[in-house]
Amino acid sequence: MTSINLTRDEAKARAELVSDVHYSIDLDLSTGGSSEQRTFFSTTTVTFTSSSGSTFIDLRAESVESVVLDGTDITASAVPTKDGGYDAATGIQLADLTSGEHQLVVAADIPYSTTGQGLHRFFDPSDGETYMYTQFETADAKRVFACFDQPDIKATYDVSLLTPTSWKLVTNNHVTEQSETVEGSDEQLTRHTARVDYLLSTYLVAFCVGPWHEVRDEWTGTISEHPETSDDATAAARQRGDLQTSGELTVPLAIYCRQSLAEFLDADELFTVTKQGFDWYGEHFGIAYPFYKYDQIFCPEYNMGAMENAGAVTIRDEYVFRSQASHYQYERRADTILHELAHMWFGDLVTMKWWDDLWLNESFATWSAAMSQAGATKFTTAWVTFANKEKAWAYSQDQLSSTHPVFSDATDIETVEANFDGITYAKGASVLKQLAAYVGLDAFLSGLRAHFAAHAWSNATFSDLLGALEKSSGRDLSDWADQWLRTTGINTLSPEFTVEDGKYTSFSVAQTGAEPGKGETRTHRIAVGIYRVTDGGEVERVQRAELDIAGPSTEVTELVGAEAGDLVLVNDDDLTYCLMALDEASLETATSKIDAITDPMARSLVWSAAWQMTRNAQMPARDFAALVARGCASETELAVLEQILAQSRLAVQRYADPDWAEQEGWKILRDAFLDGARSTTGQAQLSFIRAYAGCVHTAESAAVLRGLLGEEAGGQSNEQTSEHSAELPQLDVDQDLRWTLITALTASARATGESVDELRARISREAEKDTSSTGAMAALQAESAIPTQEAKREVWEELTTNGASQTNLQLRHRNAGFVHVGHDDLLAEFGPKYAEIAADLWRGLSSEMALRTLEGLYPAWDYSESTDAAIAKVIEAEDTPAGLRRVLKEGRDGVARAKKARAADSAQ
Numbered sequence: 001m002t003s004i005n006l007t008r009d010e011a012k013a014r015a016e017l018v019s020d021v022h023y024s025i026d027l028d029l030s031t032g033g034s035s036e037q038r039t040f041f042s043t044t045t046v047t048f049t050s051s052s053g054s055t056f057i058d059l060r061a062e063s064v065e066s067v068v069l070d071g072t073d074i075t076a077s078a079v080p081t082k083d084g085g086y087d088a089a090t091g092i093q094l095a096d097l098t099s100g101e102h103q104l105v106v107a108a109d110i111p112y113s114t115t116g117q118g119l120h121r122f123f124d125p126s127d128g129e130t131y132m133y134t135q136f137e138t139a140d141a142k143r144v145f146a147c148f149d150q151p152d153i154k155a156t157y158d159v160s161l162l163t164p165t166s167w168k169l170v171t172n173n174h175v176t177e178q179s180e181t182v183e184g185s186d187e188q189l190t191r192h193t194a195r196v197d198y199l200l201s202t203y204l205v206a207f208c209v210g211p212w213h214e215v216r217d218e219w220t221g222t223i224s225e226h227p228e229t230s231d232d233a234t235a236a237a238r239q240r241g242d243l244q245t246s247g248e249l250t251v252p253l254a255i256y257c258r259q260s261l262a263e264f265l266d267a268d269e270l271f272t273v274t275k276q277g278f279d280w281y282g283e284h285f286g287i288a289y290p291f292y293k294y295d296q297i298f299c300p301e302y303n304m305g306a307m308e309n310a311g312a313v314t315i316r317d318e319y320v321f322r323s324q325a326s327h328y329q330y331e332r333r334a335d336t337i338l339h340e341l342a343h344m345w346f347g348d349l350v351t352m353k354w355w356d357d358l359w360l361n362e363s364f365a366t367w368s369a370a371m372s373q374a375g376a377t378k379f380t381t382a383w384v385t386f387a388n389k390e391k392a393w394a395y396s397q398d399q400l401s402s403t404h405p406v407f408s409d410a411t412d413i414e415t416v417e418a419n420f421d422g423i424t425y426a427k428g429a430s431v432l433k434q435l436a437a438y439v440g441l442d443a444f445l446s447g448l449r450a451h452f453a454a455h456a457w458s459n460a461t462f463s464d465l466l467g468a469l470e471k472s473s474g475r476d477l478s479d480w481a482d483q484w485l486r487t488t489g490i491n492t493l494s495p496e497f498t499v500e501d502g503k504y505t506s507f508s509v510a511q512t513g514a515e516p517g518k519g520e521t522r523t524h525r526i527a528v529g530i531y532r533v534t535d536g537g538e539v540e541r542v543q544r545a546e547l548d549i550a551g552p553s554t555e556v557t558e559l560v561g562a563e564a565g566d567l568v569l570v571n572d573d574d575l576t577y578c579l580m581a582l583d584e585a586s587l588e589t590a591t592s593k594i595d596a597i598t599d600p601m602a603r604s605l606v607w608s609a610a611w612q613m614t615r616n617a618q619m620p621a622r623d624f625a626a627l628v629a630r631g632c633a634s635e636t637e638l639a640v641l642e643q644i645l646a647q648s649r650l651a652v653q654r655y656a657d658p659d660w661a662e663q664e665g666w667k668i669l670r671d672a673f674l675d676g677a678r679s680t681t682g683q684a685q686l687s688f689i690r691a692y693a694g695c696v697h698t699a700e701s702a703a704v705l706r707g708l709l710g711e712e713a714g715g716q717s718n719e720q721t722s723e724h725s726a727e728l729p730q731l732d733v734d735q736d737l738r739w740t741l742i743t744a745l746t747a748s749a750r751a752t753g754e755s756v757d758e759l760r761a762r763i764s765r766e767a768e769k770d771t772s773s774t775g776a777m778a779a780l781q782a783e784s785a786i787p788t789q790e791a792k793r794e795v796w797e798e799l800t801t802n803g804a805s806q807t808n809l810q811l812r813h814r815n816a817g818f819v820h821v822g823h824d825d826l827l828a829e830f831g832p833k834y835a836e837i838a839a840d841l842w843r844g845l846s847s848e849m850a851l852r853t854l855e856g857l858y859p860a861w862d863y864s865e866s867t868d869a870a871i872a873k874v875i876e877a878e879d880t881p882a883g884l885r886r887v888l889k890e891g892r893d894g895v896a897r898a899k900k901a902r903a904a905d906s907a908q
Helices: 008-017 235-240 257-262 267-282 325-345 355-376 381-399 413-420 423-439 441-455 464-474 478-485 584-592 600-615 620-635 638-655 658-678 684-691 697-707 733-747 755-769 773-784 789-801 808-818 829-844 847-857 865-876 882-906
Strands: 018-028 038-051 053-057 064-068 092-097 100-111 117-122 130-135 157-162 168-170 176-181 186-202 208-210 213-223 247-257 293-301 312-316 349-354 458-462 493-501 504-512 524-533 539-549 553-555 568-571
Touching: 008 053, 038 053, 064 092, 064 349, 092 100, 100 117, 130 293, 130 312, 130 755, 130 773, 130 808, 157 168, 168 186, 176 208, 186 355, 213 257, 213 267, 213 600, 267 293, 267 325, 267 355, 293 325, 312 325, 325 355, 325 381, 325 638, 325 684, 325 733, 355 381, 355 413, 355 423, 355 464, 381 423, 381 600, 381 638, 413 847, 413 882, 423 441, 423 464, 423 478, 423 524, 441 458, 458 584, 458 755, 493 524, 493 584, 539 553, 568 584, 584 600, 584 697, 600 620, 600 638, 600 658, 600 882, 620 638, 620 658, 620 882, 638 658, 638 684, 638 882, 658 684, 658 882, 684 697, 684 733, 697 733, 733 865, 755 773, 773 789, 773 808, 789 808, 789 829, 808 847, 829 847, 829 882, 847 882, 865 882
Parallel strands: 018 157, 247 293, 293 312, 349 458
Antiparallel strands: 018 038, 038 100, 053 092, 064 100, 117 130, 130 208, 157 186, 168 208, 176 186, 213 247, 493 504, 504 553, 524 539, 524 568
């Protein structure tokens, strides 16, 4: 048995044996406020029905006190041991079960987590309060209670937690509280109880504990009636639980955050976006929100963006902005809120049978978030952001040697955990967007509603959804699904045409075979846009043709005879997933008049095409940097602006000739970013100044950073200029921006001549003013950016030798400071060391921390053949874990891409 790394076959066998599961979970967290208390006591009573046979139940614990099955203590035979302790790898053995009902009681001592997995505990340095929350996806419910930890064994739950009196419990349903007196003393505790009486997978259960700040509201709206979710259509689902398919509905809403963040919580804005999501889903999904209430808990030290626990969504509390935030940060937060809300239907109400269909959960939620953002919120250009940001992630992932089909063969949990990537989220959502265009949006939504109705409170597969979509659209989608979901790589679409007397005499779209992969062409639903430069100098669309294409070449007869344009986009409106090539004249128009393209989607597609050309060594990095310098100040889409500013920095850092980058490249970007900051205000100005800080600096440019901090030479604050810099009088240099500037100044000390003592004194002064947990992590990152060999060696030691004793955020911030831009020479010695310690570090950290740390530390700065060969040797070793092998392969791919791009840029 492999309880920790459960396989699909084992899960299937267990699901055939076990059914009708109910958990009673009792957690004693009464002493959890003491850092000296490393563990909590968990008692799980599991009732279930089984057929005759043997199986196991999952639990990751420090020790197991007892296992009682049907009143008989089976601890001795059920609990596997290794090296004198409990061996969680094989789970708790349930041998020779008889057919019928059973009761199992498991009592265990379980460690609190600092990695964001299981029950994570956080001590807030601002006020000394303690907060805990759970994170169970993919299969970490077993870190808190004994369970059959797989998605297709849904269960009901009774929950009981004992805590200090000042703490609240937020879980999947409403909570009842009762005071208890500690036996033998006058100490008062609180018993929190709740019942989850609907069927729910173990990974969707949540416990959030602490003295939370709480704000309440409610949403009242109408569920639009649709024939696909009529009473007859939902008859089977209604036997499994309540469903409402039309009429008015009121849902209680609540938002929680730490007490120290309460003053920054913009609850009205958060509730507004949430209600807008309820409005859109209520109109289109055909089934009402299925749970009793909807809470959103902003949690500290959170690894992910958020998690779709039914009725109790957990979200990273970095989304509670204590300082000014950019437009994209607000848009990203809204996207996250709507993504998790969509999961209440697709993921929670209807759940995948196994993690093969993880892509469908995440792709659907990503698609739904963009749809509802564009259709119901102020972020009306969400699809423009998607085209530029989400797809950049997908394209990057899909060009790696580790690329995989959207529908991935997830044989075990370790494979699943590596697939939370740009294929699963962004490519999958792109494919769903194209499918909606291919069958028509109305037919697509109709199929979704039928799918919800047929499988509510149960588990389903992609085949189930595909069948519903085929019925609603009247199209056979099996070939389409094979083309898009079971293949890898990206097709490139190019315009091919001839022109006589200013008109097209022929027009076709050429399609290359998908790369990397087997070179398949695919069926695409596309729009071809013809754009022309107007008399006023603007670039505007004058004609559009929408059609299906297939094979190496498809004629576009509609455009034959049309007047030729100056710019041709063969994926206009971003309907399909492809790399879009530009003919020579179009490339000239696009790059010389990027700021004159009036349509934001068209402009975004041009930015995306230029970036992909840069990554693929088809456009010199210096040309991309020049393009961004020329067009960034005119970019109206602020999310796109942030993306191209970041891409231009990466282009100069990794894809440009290093000598050119040092002598010219960084100056071109710094000048453009500073000019952009001077010519804008508000969120655009903030984006420009953050990008400016993220460059490599000279003594002169670092003086601008110092001025923004209100410092005189020598690092001391000048009170007359500290509030508003003379350089940019309208810029609000708030606390988080101050840390950004301080980190940039720290990293630039070799240019400014500041000593390590001066750097640490500045960091220390700021940390004394900012005693928050955010301030503590920012100070840690700044310290890790000190540009000396000694400092880098100290950080390396903390990350690689002492990593297991650090929290997830400590590792994240140390890592970010360690690999700061401009420090490649200081990191030279660590490339070979990385190859030496990678396997041990992977095994010594939790799965989540191992993945993040080894990705962050990969020696992207080391282009030597010796380091590449050493890493290749680790990849090829038989005992290298599959997850680590993937990290290393992807890192090698990145270095190879950078070397190729640098060679192309140097040729200029």
